[in-house]
Structure formats: C-alpha cells, structure tokens
Amino acid sequence: MFGIIRKIGTVALRLLAPPLLLIAVWEALCRSGRFPDAVLVPPEQVYLTFIGLVQDGELWDNLKASGSRVLIGFAIGGGAGLVTGIALGLSRTLERYLGLSFTVLRQVPFIAWGPLLIIVMGIGEGFKIAIIANAAFFPMALNTLDGVRNVPRNYRDVAAIFQFSRWSLIRRLIVPASLPFILTGLRLALSRSWMMVVGAELFASTIGIGHMMDWAREMFQIDVVMVGVLLTGIVGFLLDQSLRLIEARFSTWKPRAA
Amino acid sequence: MHSVVKLADAKRSPKWTDSQTESGSDRRFSQHASDLVLRQVAKAYRIDGKRLPVLEDINLTVEPGQFVTIVGASGCGKSTLLRLISGLERDFDGEILVSGRNVTGPSLNRGLIFQDHRLFPWLNVEDNVALAFESRRIDPADKRRIIQEHLKLVGLTGFEKAFPYQLSGGMAQRAAIARALVNEPEILLLDEPLGAVDALTRLYLQNELQRIWTQKGVTMIMVTHDIDEALFLGDRVVVLQSRPGRVRRIIDVDLPHPRDREDRQIARLKKEILADLAGEH
Structure with missing residues (x-):
C-alpha cells in the first residue's frame, strides 16, 4: 500500500520537477531585473493572459481553427501515406518503379515544400492543408511500409493456403500485423501535423494558434506569444499521449512485457 | 464360376499382355481413385548462382484415406516436399497429381499444418x-x-x-x-506438427491425430523426425535420405490401428529404419 503511494509520489515528482524548476528559474530571472518586463514576461502575467484569452473565447476560436486544419490535413496525408505504404510493401513492381523517387522525396525537409506550395496554391486554406498533409504523409507511409515488410512470411503461407484474395490479405493479415508500425506512423504524423499547422499559420493566416502568436509578436505582446508556445507544447503532448493510449488499446493481443 | 476363372487365367497367360493390361489398369486406378501421385519430383534451390538440389527422383502414390509418414534426417527436404504438395512452392520438376490433376497452387482440398501453429x-x-x-x-x-x-x-x-x-x-x-x-480437405499435410510440444503432450496428440484420422477418413501425410511416431501412425513409412532428398525405401506397416507402441514388429522396423538412416553418416 505504502509502496504504491511512494511510487505515485516518485512518478509525480519525476514528471513535475522539471517544469516547476523551469518556472522557478524563469521567476528568478524576472525578479533579477536584468530583462525588461516587456521582453521577459513573468509567469504570473502569462497565466493571467491565458485566463483572459480563455474567457473572451479567442483562444478557443484559434485552437478550433488550427485543430480542424490539422484534422483535415492529417486525414488526407495520413490516409494517402497508409495506402502508399501498403501498396509499396505488397507490390515489388510498384516498389521498383517508385522506390527511388520516394526515397529522394522524403529527404526534402517538410518546411521546404512551403515556398513551392505557396506558388502553386497561394496562401489560402488549401495551402495550409496541403503542407500539413505532406508532413503527415511521409511518416505514415514509411512506418506502414516497414510494418508491411515485417509481416512474417509464415503468416503469408497461412494466407496462401487458405487462398486469401488480395483484399482479405490486406484486411486480415497485412493491416493487423503491421498495426504497431502503423500506429507509430500515425503518432508521428499527427505530431508533425500539429507542428506544421503552427508553422503554416505563422507564414500566412488570419486565425489559428500560429497566427495568434505571429500577431502578438508584431504587437509586442510577449505574454500572448508565451501562451502560444506553452499551449502548442501541451496540445502536442496530449495528442501524442492519446495516441499512445490507442496503441496500448490495440495491442491487447500481445503478451504484456512483464 | 469356373469359366470366369478360366477366362481370367487365359487373359493372364501371355506375359507381355499381362504387364500391359496391368500397367494400363494401374494408370486408370491412379487417375480415378488414387488421391495423390508424385512422379519424378525434383526440386533445387539456387544459392549464389549455384544449383543446390533438395529433392530428387521422388516417386510416391498415396491411396485415399491412407496415413503416410515421412521420416528422414534434418535437411533431407521433407518439409519442402510438403510445400510442393500443398502448392505453396510451384517451381519444381516432375509431376504432382491430385486425383489425376496437376497441382498448380494451393487448394482448400489440401490442408497444411505447420510445426509452429501459425x-x-x-x-x-x-x-x-x-x-x-x-x-x-x-x-x-x-x-x-x-x-x-x-x-x-x-x-x-x-x-x-x-x-x-x-x-x-x-x-x-x-x-x-x-x-x-x-x-x-481430402488430404491433410502435417509438417512436424508435434515437433514443438513436450513429450507427454506429443503422445496424447498422436492418439488424437489418429482418432481424427479415423473419424474423418482424411488422407494424412505427415513429416516427422520421430521414428516411433512414424511407425505408430503410418500405414506406410517413407524413409528419405538426405542431400539431396531421395526415397531410400518405403515400408508398409501392416498392423491395425490403434497400435501397441511396444509391438515387436514395430521395434524391428524401427531398428531397420535407424540402420538405414545411420548408414548415410
């Protein structure tokens, strides 16, 4: 019983100590008077700004705008990545034709697609979704491809013996066997998408968390920028954690590592 | 009655006619009633451009409902043989016929059980x-x-x-x-299905397999490295020699099922098979 309490205490300490320490250092630097308040806003001020933004609904509106872009872009890019990964993993011919291009393209940092996409699509909603989709595509496709390649040959024999159609093969074997890889791809794709939406909104937008930060920077409202930075981190963390939970949920068939 | 026998006798008298009709009827038999025929089956892998023969000159006829066991040292290509019959491997020489038809791929009519349950x-x-x-x-x-x-x-x-x-x-x-x-399936292929279970479970599952075989009337072809198992279950035991895998000999075990594991004939056959297999080392 005490053991459990001690364990919870240890975990809580491990999780909370670094941010608390950071806040303490931040507070200390503010009090030292080396930086003007306008540049280094004290933690308390940032907290009050956060409450204010929540109360007047601005934060929520921006979050909603960013969130829906992420969802759409992630759905398109992740979906395309999944299909591409499975197709490349299953078809030797396709891999021979596309493998090289695919390898070259994935070396392009996803932010580098920005200028090209702006030229093609302008700076509207389409651009933001395209750049998010692009960021989600590669981690999804690569992890899925890895997963499909790692499906044990032994299981493929079973599928062959029972004369699975291609669709049965994908549905009954390839996808479930690669699920751990696919979920890792999903998690990476989602966190890249989230980073990308903030980036894209800094480029060009009229609403969204990134826009809020960009606009605040121009207005020299460093407290709002800080709220944006912290919020981006927290949302990213929550997305990652919820996908980890899903990963755990979908691997119940695995013997738990003791 | 008498005349019928006479007629048959008369038909059988000239030697060459005899052999012709017999081989003719044999072929008909194998095409209609016989479940599985392997003719001159050979298989080789290519490793670094070199041809590595795995199986050579395998001839075998399995009657419907028979229990055939295949024994041999590891590396004699017994598993490969089952993969060929199952249709998982299509690249081989010779002929594999199931009810007279060439095997060109897997079929639900031929089941396959692996050493690992999969x-x-x-x-x-x-x-x-x-x-x-x-x-x-x-x-x-x-x-x-x-x-x-x-x-x-x-x-x-x-x-x-x-x-x-x-x-x-x-x-x-x-x-x-x-x-x-x-x-x-009419044919069930078993690739060392009991190779990975403990000794007691193995004995138990051997009895179970025999019961299922009797109950279902399915043709079973089972690869094993356990000679006791092969003799306990098989109507016929095919002994393979290794590198490349060839049929060393085929033993008919004329004992009713279920068998006594301590039977003297089984003990004698076991000795012979062991001598056969030891002979190659």
Whole structure:
C-alpha cells in the first residue's frame, strides 16, 4: 500500500520537477531585473493572459481553427501515406518503379515544400492543408511500409493456403500485423501535423494558434506569444499521449512485457 | 464360376499382355481413385548462382484415406516436399497429381499444418479457425456451427474466445488442426506438427491425430523426425535420405490401428529404419 503511494509520489515528482524548476528559474530571472518586463514576461502575467484569452473565447476560436486544419490535413496525408505504404510493401513492381523517387522525396525537409506550395496554391486554406498533409504523409507511409515488410512470411503461407484474395490479405493479415508500425506512423504524423499547422499559420493566416502568436509578436505582446508556445507544447503532448493510449488499446493481443 | 476363372487365367497367360493390361489398369486406378501421385519430383534451390538440389527422383502414390509418414534426417527436404504438395512452392520438376490433376497452387482440398501453429496472435481461437473460410461464401450460421464442431473434435470447446498467447503449445496446435480441417480437405499435410510440444503432450496428440484420422477418413501425410511416431501412425513409412532428398525405401506397416507402441514388429522396423538412416553418416 505504502509502496504504491511512494511510487505515485516518485512518478509525480519525476514528471513535475522539471517544469516547476523551469518556472522557478524563469521567476528568478524576472525578479533579477536584468530583462525588461516587456521582453521577459513573468509567469504570473502569462497565466493571467491565458485566463483572459480563455474567457473572451479567442483562444478557443484559434485552437478550433488550427485543430480542424490539422484534422483535415492529417486525414488526407495520413490516409494517402497508409495506402502508399501498403501498396509499396505488397507490390515489388510498384516498389521498383517508385522506390527511388520516394526515397529522394522524403529527404526534402517538410518546411521546404512551403515556398513551392505557396506558388502553386497561394496562401489560402488549401495551402495550409496541403503542407500539413505532406508532413503527415511521409511518416505514415514509411512506418506502414516497414510494418508491411515485417509481416512474417509464415503468416503469408497461412494466407496462401487458405487462398486469401488480395483484399482479405490486406484486411486480415497485412493491416493487423503491421498495426504497431502503423500506429507509430500515425503518432508521428499527427505530431508533425500539429507542428506544421503552427508553422503554416505563422507564414500566412488570419486565425489559428500560429497566427495568434505571429500577431502578438508584431504587437509586442510577449505574454500572448508565451501562451502560444506553452499551449502548442501541451496540445502536442496530449495528442501524442492519446495516441499512445490507442496503441496500448490495440495491442491487447500481445503478451504484456512483464 | 469356373469359366470366369478360366477366362481370367487365359487373359493372364501371355506375359507381355499381362504387364500391359496391368500397367494400363494401374494408370486408370491412379487417375480415378488414387488421391495423390508424385512422379519424378525434383526440386533445387539456387544459392549464389549455384544449383543446390533438395529433392530428387521422388516417386510416391498415396491411396485415399491412407496415413503416410515421412521420416528422414534434418535437411533431407521433407518439409519442402510438403510445400510442393500443398502448392505453396510451384517451381519444381516432375509431376504432382491430385486425383489425376496437376497441382498448380494451393487448394482448400489440401490442408497444411505447420510445426509452429501459425495462429494469428491478434485473433482469438474462433476467429483464427474462421480464417479458413476467408475465400469461401458461407452462411454465418453454418460457419459458426462448423467451427464449433471442429473445436469440439479437437477438444477446445470453451476456448473460442481465448487468444493464442493464452493457450499452451499443445492447445494452440489443436486449434491449428481444427483450422486445417474445417474445409474438409481430402488430404491433410502435417509438417512436424508435434515437433514443438513436450513429450507427454506429443503422445496424447498422436492418439488424437489418429482418432481424427479415423473419424474423418482424411488422407494424412505427415513429416516427422520421430521414428516411433512414424511407425505408430503410418500405414506406410517413407524413409528419405538426405542431400539431396531421395526415397531410400518405403515400408508398409501392416498392423491395425490403434497400435501397441511396444509391438515387436514395430521395434524391428524401427531398428531397420535407424540402420538405414545411420548408414548415410
């Protein structure tokens, strides 16, 4: 019983100590008077700004705008990545034709697609979704491809013996066997998408968390920028954690590592 | 009555006619009644451009409902032979005929059981067995019923919802046997199915296999490295020699099933087979 309490205490300490320490250092630097308040806003001020933004609904509106872009872009890019990964993993011919291009393209940092996409699509909603989709595509496709390649040959024999159609093969074997890889791809794709939406909104937008930060920077409202930075981190963390939970949920068939 | 016998006698008298009619009737026999014929089967792998023969000159005829066991040292190509018969490997020389038709790929009429159970770990027992129906249209109620019947046959009633990792090795192998049987194949190929279970479970599962074989009337071809097992179960025991795998000899075991494991004839045959296999080293 005490053991459990001690364990919870240890975990809580491990999780909370670094941010608390950071806040303490931040507070200390503010009090030292080396930086003007306008540049280094004290933690308390940032907290009050956060409450204010929540109360007047601005934060929520921006979050909603960013969130829906992420969802759409992630759905398109992740979906395309999944299909591409499975197709490349299953078809030797396709891999021979596309493998090289695919390898070259994935070396392009996803932010580098920005200028090209702006030229093609302008700076509207389409651009933001395209750049998010692009960021989600590669981690999804690569992890899925890895997963499909790692499906044990032994299981493929079973599928062959029972004369699975291609669709049965994908549905009954390839996808479930690669699920751990696919979920890792999903998690990476989602966190890249989230980073990308903030980036894209800094480029060009009229609403969204990134826009809020960009606009605040121009207005020299460093407290709002800080709220944006912290919020981006927290949302990213929550997305990652919820996908980890899903990963755990979908691997119940695995013997738990003791 | 007398004249019939005479007629038969008369037909048999000239020697060359005799052999001709016999071989003629033999072929007809093999095309209609015989389940499985292997003629001059050979298989080689290419490794670094070098041809590595695995099986050579395999000739074998298996009658329907027979239990044939294949023994040999490891590396004699016994598993490969089963993969050829199952249709998983299509690249070989010679002929493999099932009811007179060439094997060109897998068929639901030929089941295959592996040494490892190969149940999909993300599916429970019931769903694993249902994989066998994946390429067939079948009424869901019938499907459930057939699965239930076969789980009962292998003694796994009550374990429908269990996942493979919750089963012992023997239970998982029994689930795999159920999965291989639900399509009522006429030929069941078993690739060292009891090689990975403990000794007691093995004896138990040997009896189980025999019971299922009797109950289902299915032709069984089982590869094993356990000579006792081969002699306990097989109507015929095919002894393979290795590198490349060739038929050393085929032994007919004329004893009724179920057999006494301590039977003197079995003991004698075991000695002979051991001598055969030891002879190559």
